[in-house]
Amino acid sequence: MLDYEWNTILVRPGEFMVRLGSWSRKYMFRRLEESIEKRLTREGFTPKVVGIEPRIIIYEPKPTPKVLGILKHVFGISSYSPAICVDFTFNDLFNVLESMVSISGIDSIAIRIHRGDTRISSRGLIRELSDRLSRISGVRIDLERPDLEVNIEIRNDKAFIYTYEIPGPSGLPYGVEGCLVSLVSGGVDSAVASVLAMKRGIKIVPLFANLHPYWSRKAIERAYRSFELIFRWVPWDSMKAYIIKDAYKPLLSLKVPANIRCIACKAIMHRYASKLAQRLRCHGIVTGEAVGQVASQTLNNMSALTMLSPLPIYRPVAFMDKLEIIEIGRKMGLSQLNISVGECRLRPRHPSISITVEELSLLKSELERIDDLITGVLDNNLEEIVFPR
Numbered sequence: 001m002l003d004y005e006w007n008t009i010l011v012r013p014g015e016f017m018v019r020l021g022s023w024s025r026k027y028m029f030r031r032l033e034e035s036i037e038k039r040l041t042r043e044g045f046t047p048k049v050v051g052i053e054p055r056i057i058i059y060e061p062k063p064t065p066k067v068l069g070i071l072k073h074v075f076g077i078s079s080y081s082p083a084i085c086v087d088f089t090f091n092d093l094f095n096v097l098e099s100m101v102s103i104s105g106i107d108s109i110a111i112r113i114h115r116g117d118t119r120i121s122s123r124g125l126i127r128e129l130s131d132r133l134s135r136i137s138g139v140r141i142d143l144e145r146p147d148l149e150v151n152i153e154i155r156n157d158k159a160f161i162y163t164y165e166i167p168g169p170s171g172l173p174y175g176v177e178g179c180l181v182s183l184v185s186g187g188v189d190s191a192v193a194s195v196l197a198m199k200r201g202i203k204i205v206p207l208f209a210n211l212h213p214y215w216s217r218k219a220i221e222r223a224y225r226s227f228e229l230i231f232r233w234v235p236w237d238s239m240k241a242y243i244i245k246d247a248y249k250p251l252l253s254l255k256v257p258a259n260i261r262c263i264a265c266k267a268i269m270h271r272y273a274s275k276l277a278q279r280l281r282c283h284g285i286v287t288g289e290a291v292g293q294v295a296s297q298t299l300n301n302m303s304a305l306t307m308l309s310p311l312p313i314y315r316p317v318a319f320m321d322k323l324e325i326i327e328i329g330r331k332m333g334l335s336q337l338n339i340s341v342g343e344c345r346l347r348p349r350h351p352s353i354s355i356t357v358e359e360l361s362l363l364k365s366e367l368e369r370i371d372d373l374i375t376g377v378l379d380n381n382l383e384e385i386v387f388p389r
Contacts, residue, residue, distance in 0.1 A: 004100060006082035009058040009067070010153060010160045011036065014078040014170045017054045028201075029053060031173040032076040035235035039074050040067070042237050042388075052155045057085070068166060074235050075199050077168030081151075083160040090125075094132055096161050097150060101137045108142035109133065114153040172201030174235050179203035179282040180314060181273045184230070184241075186222035188329040188337040189317055190288030195233050195332050196316040197286045204286070205240060206230055207276060209247035209269050211344055218341040224385075229334050231387040238386055244272055245381040248346065250374045254366045259352040260359050262296040265344075267308045267367055271374050274310040276382075284312035290325065291318055295351035304355045308364060 016028045033051050040047040048060040061067050063082035071080055086092040101109060111129055113122040130141045153160045182194040184206045194204045208223040227241045250268050273285040289297045306313055317325050329335050
């Protein structure tokens with residue numbers, strides 16, 4: 001891919017620009033501008049970002065490989081192109097095209113024009129530019145299989161000339177749908193679930209329940225790494241995450257059969273997350289649970305956990321198998337979380353795969369009995385971590 005003297009980046013917002021009403025569209029458009037500015041500022045740049053609906057133009061910083069790579073992590077972007085911005089005059093357009101032909105050393109070219117102004121005749125302009133290029137440069141016009149395809153997008157009194165598009169992550173701008181508390185185990189499943197929620201405009205508040213000494217210290221180290229990798233997808237300048245120390249204590253006070261201990265532990269985690277979500281005015285919680293992956297995640301047990309949770313539970317990877325989740329995690333830069341940190345020593349020898357009605361009723365009563373204990377652990381053992389650290 002030849003690198004011309006690109007001086008801007010032309011950003012195309014995602015699906016919300018065509019699917020939503022006027023007010024919502026403008027709101028999300030502004031939030032995407034803000035996300036781009038904040039993300040570039042976080043990386044040490046001083047951005048100049050201008051919205052010309054339905055496009056966002058980045059004038060500063062210039063489109064270096066680092067800058068283009070940063071935009072791959074900003075949700076709400078459908079695609080983007082390094083571009084040459086010139087005044088919309090025939091001579092300025094022709095000069096750029098002639099330079100491109102000279103630098104490329106091509107034999108054939110196709111010119112496509114995308115109008116922001118319906119008063120402009122695309123066919124007439126293409127014909128005039130093509131005829132003059134052919135006459136002066138000797139390049140052949142080929143609309144079917146050209147050596148170089150040049151796109152010209154006209155917005156107001158400016159023209160943006162580009163030769164290729166880079167796919168963005170799509171989705172909705174970060175935070176436009178409110179927030180969820182994400183129960184992060186430190187593994188790839190919950191990290192992928194968090195990022196998928198972020199893709200739909202959710203602000204994520206990661207929460208890790210520290211079960212040490214019943215779980216290894218490696219689990220804590222992995223959780224910190226998970227926070228860091230999730231933060232890479234946050235376009236804002238900071239992210240708060242939380243760790244609950246001694247999170248296992250309420251479980252030891254529960255009077256339930258050993259075989260449903262894993263389900264009980266999950267239910268307590270959901271209560272921690274729900275209480276934190278209520279304090280932060282979040283709409284619910286998100287988890288990395290996938291149907292049938294472990295005993296507590298059979299459909300029957302997940303249904304029971306849903307009924308026991310004070311707030312809604314969102315499960316973005318519920319119907320993916322492990323290999324799918326790992327592959328998505330690899331593409332998101334999360335694959336290093338796919339490591340073993342040992343098993344929880346609170347796990348019973350024969351965990352239940354189908355909680356009974358009677359066991360569910362008992363567990364519900366027990367959770368209500370120790371609710372103050374759960375609140376107390378949350379109040380006294382909650383550690384806040386702000387990224388970047």
